[in-house]
Amino acid sequence: MSTPVTSGPADKAAVLVESLPYIRRFLGKVVVVKYGGNVLAAKPGQDAVDEEEALASFAEDIVLMRSVGMLPVVVHGGGPQIGALMERVGKEVQFLDGFRVTDADTIDLVRMVLVGKVNRDIVSTINVHGALAVGLSGEDANLINATARSEALGFVGDVVGVDPLIVHQLLAQGLIPVVATIGTDASGQAFNINADTAAGAIASALEAEKLVFLTDVAGLRSVPDDPDTLMHRASADELDAMIVSGAANGGMIPKVEACAKAVRNGVSRAHILDGRTPHALLLELFTDEGVGTMVGVDL
Numbered sequence: 001m002s003t004p005v006t007s008g009p010a011d012k013a014a015v016l017v018e019s020l021p022y023i024r025r026f027l028g029k030v031v032v033v034k035y036g037g038n039v040l041a042a043k044p045g046q047d048a049v050d051e052e053e054a055l056a057s058f059a060e061d062i063v064l065m066r067s068v069g070m071l072p073v074v075v076h077g078g079g080p081q082i083g084a085l086m087e088r089v090g091k092e093v094q095f096l097d098g099f100r101v102t103d104a105d106t107i108d109l110v111r112m113v114l115v116g117k118v119n120r121d122i123v124s125t126i127n128v129h130g131a132l133a134v135g136l137s138g139e140d141a142n143l144i145n146a147t148a149r150s151e152a153l154g155f156v157g158d159v160v161g162v163d164p165l166i167v168h169q170l171l172a173q174g175l176i177p178v179v180a181t182i183g184t185d186a187s188g189q190a191f192n193i194n195a196d197t198a199a200g201a202i203a204s205a206l207e208a209e210k211l212v213f214l215t216d217v218a219g220l221r222s223v224p225d226d227p228d229t230l231m232h233r234a235s236a237d238e239l240d241a242m243i244v245s246g247a248a249n250g251g252m253i254p255k256v257e258a259c260a261k262a263v264r265n266g267v268s269r270a271h272i273l274d275g276r277t278p279h280a281l282l283l284e285l286f287t288d289e290g291v292g293t294m295v296g297v298d299l
Contacts, residue, residue: 019286029209034199061281077195078118114180137180141166146183157191162205200258204265214275219293
């Protein structure tokens with residue numbers, strides 16, 4: 001086991017000085033942070049204490065961002081937690097083209113997990129550090145307008161519009177919105193929305209300065225199976241090429257698509273980070289080197 005490196009007063013002061021221009025630059029700016037369900041879910045060999053510590057670290061980052069004048073908005077998924085509940089109640093899990101087939105019973109389970117469990121966990125953990133977080137779903141105030149993706153997938157939805165009024169109102173009151181990605185159509189029917197896609201759409205609607213994806217990988221790789229090919233910067237055009245070539249595959253595709261679309265729709269920068277890294281948000285936003293992949297139109 002390696003010996004922990006301790007920082008002296010000068011090192012700590014240097015970190016604070018390094019962060020100052022970033023704090024000034026992002027003062028009053030909206031930052032949408034997508035916290036993936038795969039970050040919350042315990043990995044093999046990871047116990048519940050580790051999971052709680054990861055969420056606590058994330059909550060500290062979010063509260064610090066708000067404390068220095070940034071306007072964080074948290075958007076979350078919960079795929080692993082949904083799958084776990086379906087298995088526990090004996091409901092068969094089916095996927096089609098990478099999407100969970102969602103019948104009437106399944107959409108009820110999805111709402112229970114996202115709104116009643118994952119959202120509550122994130123809100124309560126943030127609020128340990130101050131009464132700031134407010135939980136809502138895309139159903140509230142018609143935040144996420146959706147339509148059915150296909151008949152075969154059931155109640156899986158595509159985002160057709162975002163009405164950010166309720167989020168703007170919460171931010172104006174100094175609060176931190178935490179959004180569960182359930183959308184509704186004009187009739188009030190609920191749909192399960194891919195959280196990456198929803199986060200990108202919300203960031204665009206809010207004209208956010210940044211869109212950050214916290215997931216279980218360190219960032220984008222030009223060669224998916226080679227950690228040494230981590231890309232620290234990428235353009236939207238490069239992301240398009242990665243999808244075509246297969247360098248972006250599986251669950252990374254909606255993240256890559258959302259990043260490219262968001263920066264083309266006015267979001268200044270998008271980032272993909274490993275949310276299991278302690279304080280990954282702070283390291284990416286407030287240091288020169290960062291820890292993941294930064295995406296922009298002009299990079």
